[in-house]
Amino acid sequence: MARTAEVVIIGGGIHGCSIAYHLAKCGVKNVLVVEKGFLASGGTGRSAAGFRHQFGTEVNIRLAAASIKKLERLAEELDYPYGIELFQGGYLMLAYSASQLEQLRKNASLQNRLVNAGTLILSPREIAELLPGLNLEGVVGGSFNPRDGHANPFHVTYAYARAARRLGVEIQTYTEVVEILHSTSRVLGVRTSRGEVIYAPVVVNAAGPHGGVVARMVGVDVPLYPERHQILVTEPVEMFIPCMVISFTHGTYFKQTPHGSILMGVGDPAGEVKDFNQRSSWQFLVDVATKMTFHLPALRRARVIRQWAGLYDMTPDSQAILGPVPGLDGFYLDIGWSGHGFQLGPIVGQIMAEMITGQEPAVDVSYFSIERFKTGQLIPEPACV
Amino acid sequence: MKREVRFAEIAVVGGGPAGLCAALEAARAGARVVLLDRQDHLGGQLIKQTHRFFGSKSHRASQRGFKIAEALTREVASHPAVEVHTGATVFGFYEDGVLGVEQKGRVFYLKPARVIVATGAAERTLAFPNNDLPGIYGAGAVQTLVNVYGILPGRRVLMVGAGNIGVIVSYQLLQAGMEVAAIVEAAPVIGAYWVHAAKVRRAGVPIYTSHTIKEAYGKREVEGAVIWQLDGDGKPIPGTEKDLAVDTICLSVGLSPLIELLAQAGCRLAYVPELGGHVPLRDENLQTTVPGVYVAGDAAGVEEASAAMMEGALAGLHAAYSLGYGQQDYEARRAAIREQLEALRSGPVGEKIRRGLSKAIIQL
Numbered sequence: 001m002a003r004t005a006e007v008v009i010i011g012g013g014i015h016g017c018s019i020a021y022h023l024a025k026c027g028v029k030n031v032l033v034v035e036k037g038f039l040a041s042g043g044t045g046r047s048a049a050g051f052r053h054q055f056g057t058e059v060n061i062r063l064a065a066a067s068i069k070k071l072e073r074l075a076e077e078l079d080y081p082y083g084i085e086l087f088q089g090g091y092l093m094l095a096y097s098a099s100q101l102e103q104l105r106k107n108a109s110l111q112n113r114l115v116n117a118g119t120l121i122l123s124p125r126e127i128a129e130l131l132p133g134l135n136l137e138g139v140v141g142g143s144f145n146p147r148d149g150h151a152n153p154f155h156v157t158y159a160y161a162r163a164a165r166r167l168g169v170e171i172q173t174y175t176e177v178v179e180i181l182h183s184t185s186r187v188l189g190v191r192t193s194r195g196e197v198i199y200a201p202v203v204v205n206a207a208g209p210h211g212g213v214v215a216r217m218v219g220v221d222v223p224l225y226p227e228r229h230q231i232l233v234t235e236p237v238e239m240f241i242p243c244m245v246i247s248f249t250h251g252t253y254f255k256q257t258p259h260g261s262i263l264m265g266v267g268d269p270a271g272e273v274k275d276f277n278q279r280s281s282w283q284f285l286v287d288v289a290t291k292m293t294f295h296l297p298a299l300r301r302a303r304v305i306r307q308w309a310g311l312y313d314m315t316p317d318s319q320a321i322l323g324p325v326p327g328l329d330g331f332y333l334d335i336g337w338s339g340h341g342f343q344l345g346p347i348v349g350q351i352m353a354e355m356i357t358g359q360e361p362a363v364d365v366s367y368f369s370i371e372r373f374k375t376g377q378l379i380p381e382p383a384c385v
Numbered sequence: 386m387k388r389e390v391r392f393a394e395i396a397v398v399g400g401g402p403a404g405l406c407a408a409l410e411a412a413r414a415g416a417r418v419v420l421l422d423r424q425d426h427l428g429g430q431l432i433k434q435t436h437r438f439f440g441s442k443s444h445r446a447s448q449r450g451f452k453i454a455e456a457l458t459r460e461v462a463s464h465p466a467v468e469v470h471t472g473a474t475v476f477g478f479y480e481d482g483v484l485g486v487e488q489k490g491r492v493f494y495l496k497p498a499r500v501i502v503a504t505g506a507a508e509r510t511l512a513f514p515n516n517d518l519p520g521i522y523g524a525g526a527v528q529t530l531v532n533v534y535g536i537l538p539g540r541r542v543l544m545v546g547a548g549n550i551g552v553i554v555s556y557q558l559l560q561a562g563m564e565v566a567a568i569v570e571a572a573p574v575i576g577a578y579w580v581h582a583a584k585v586r587r588a589g590v591p592i593y594t595s596h597t598i599k600e601a602y603g604k605r606e607v608e609g610a611v612i613w614q615l616d617g618d619g620k621p622i623p624g625t626e627k628d629l630a631v632d633t634i635c636l637s638v639g640l641s642p643l644i645e646l647l648a649q650a651g652c653r654l655a656y657v658p659e660l661g662g663h664v665p666l667r668d669e670n671l672q673t674t675v676p677g678v679y680v681a682g683d684a685a686g687v688e689e690a691s692a693a694m695m696e697g698a699l700a701g702l703h704a705a706y707s708l709g710y711g712q713q714d715y716e717a718r719r720a721a722i723r724e725q726l727e728a729l730r731s732g733p734v735g736e737k738i739r740r741g742l743s744k745a746i747i748q749l
Contacts, residue, residue, distance in 0.1 A: 277480065279479070279480040279651075280477065280479060280480065280649075281479055281480055281481070282477065282479045282481075282483050282485050282494055285477075285485065304476075307477075
């Protein structure tokens with residue numbers, strides 16, 4: 001059985017669904033999304049789903065500003081009746097040393113200069129006013145942007161998927177791409193686990209941590225590796241964390257969802273497995289409980305509901321790999337987001353659609369080209385866990 | 386919290402009939418056992434079972450459930466190789482085979498060489514309007530209230546489900562002084578043993594087969610229920626509604642195996658309706674597809690307490706044997722337990738279970 005599509009997108013996370021929607025909105029007919037699990041079953045649905053202007057490199061700052069603008073009116077734009085649980089209570093980045101505060105100051109001035117972000121530098125006293133439940137021990141200051149926040153990653157993905165379907169996009173879940181058909185110079189289509197061959201001039205790799213596996217199907221090596229990260233969630237408690245919080249010193253981040261649960265994660269790249277294992281570890285439970293009760297002593301009495309794991313798609317500079325692959329026409333990459341992919345999905349979907357349809361991208365993302373690994377000119381993103 | 390792990394030879398999760406027998410059998414073979422139960426007492430659901438058991442003498446027949454629990458608990462408590470932890474909830478089965486245990490507000494981690502999961506089953510519920518009104522209980526919960534705590538849930542009850550539990554609990558509620566307005570059963574036949582059903586019928590309780598509950602009503606708590614008849618396809622027949630003034634509705638609509646820990650452990654599961662839902666695939670010794678992880682009792686498939694005890698014994702025996710204990714007596718002991726188990730499951734009563742087991746038992 002054989003059929004055709006204009007574009008096949010591999011991966012039904014926020015990026016795959018956002019690309020599909022934006023392509024259809026640009027008038028591309030016959031777009032197919034192939035997802036091996038259910039929508040948002042990978043990194044998207046497993047993330048804490050924060051969004052923030054507060055990055056340290058120009059490209060990410062510009063992307064974040066544009067993405068947050070889209071998130072602010074996303075439910076409306078996509079006519080999504082359930083809402084995306086958008087919570088713009090701000091994002092607080094804690095500094096525990098003078099050099100850290102200096103870096104946050106530098107990042108903030110870059111953010112404010114480039115996109116008029118409105119990021120503030122707060123003193124410990126101002127942080128105490130903002131978040132009275134926080135243990136200030138060791139805190140020398142922080143940066144805060146009141147328009148940052150968090151959302152529900154499932155709703156955001158479903159919102160794009162619904163809107164995409166309305167525009168004629170087909171989404172196949174529980175279907176895996178097992179082969180990418182290609183010649184020496186271009187992609188020709190895909191073969192799926194349903195036994196179906198879909199001929200297509202464009203194939204997009206938005207497979208998250210599986211992006212390396214997918215790229216190897218066409219003989220393209222990307223420096224991408226999966227890295228497990230884990231999250232813990234508590235029972236719902238009275239609202240006392242009005243903003244998302246991150247500490248690079250402790251590798252911790254946390255938020256309180258609209259219904260009161262507290263989500264908390266610890267980035268522990270040294271201790272975490274670098275493969276596709278998504279199971280939970282008890283060591284994480286011990287770590288996160290120790291660190292979280294340090295940050296928020298009131299949590300000592302909160303009960304844990306569950307913990308889970310997800311995979312970051314890490315690259316050497318913690319930056320994405322985006323755009324066409326020279327020498328292989330029709331093959332596009334949207335992978336390697338290294339833990340901050342959810343929040344940039346809305347704007348990156350648009351940019352990918354612009355690239356595929358030959359338009360000028362809304363934000364200059366040329367840095368993200370796979371070519372940078374040949375020249376070795378890497379600019380790591382400093383603001384991630 | 387500390388990053389400390391205790392090692393153990395065999396951990397048994399759940400101190401009901403299956404877990405108690407697993408612990409005893411393994412300890413008798415010479416293994417050291419840690420038995421964990423989240424309740425403050427051992428015995429599981431046996432402690433509320435005041436009726437006499439069926440079967441032969443070796444299955445503790447004609448004994449009452451709570452007496453069996455007392456006897457097994459005594460044996461376990463007096464066995465030097467069994468370490469009992471009550472009030473201890475196993476909350477996680479981690480990637481490296483470590484169990485997370487919460488006991489009275491403290492957490493510890495246990496890494497056993499073998500794990501026997503005997504977590505039992507949970508009561509199912511039904512979807513109908515106002516099913517969240519106070520006064521609506523699971524039959525097991527009512528049995529606990531009445532038989533363990535001596536509390537009557539109300540004055541007049543509608544029982545939904547005419548399986549053994551529904552009918553036995555109805556009779557016990559009559560004995561305790563409640564009025565049973567009716568028993569409804571969606572199937573066209575009564576599922577319970579006739580001896581139990583006959584008792585409630587003699588007491589004047591109507592049993593409506595091919596009937597179900599349509600809705601409950603009441604302002605702040607249950608004031609009544611509407612039942613109606615089902616046609617041959619299980620669809621309700623409008624116009625057959627009966628209104629029953631009751632203050633209690635008791636749901637006895639089956640149990641689902643509690644397999645969460647086994648799923649976390651990575652055991653392969655299969656959906657087997659005859660066994661109550663998703664159950665782990667396992668071999669004749671109750672070992673799952675994860676080496677060293679066993680299942681026994683209702684967690685392996687909803688059956689009844691006598692079979693659970695035999696399964697527990699088989700799992701405990703093999704777990705100990707696989708660690709080098711009880712090598713001499715193993716074959717004889719195994720044959721004896723299996724013979725008893727087969728006897729329990731023989732005949733027309735065991736037909737459904739046998740069919741279910743044929744889908745769940747595999748060669749490892």
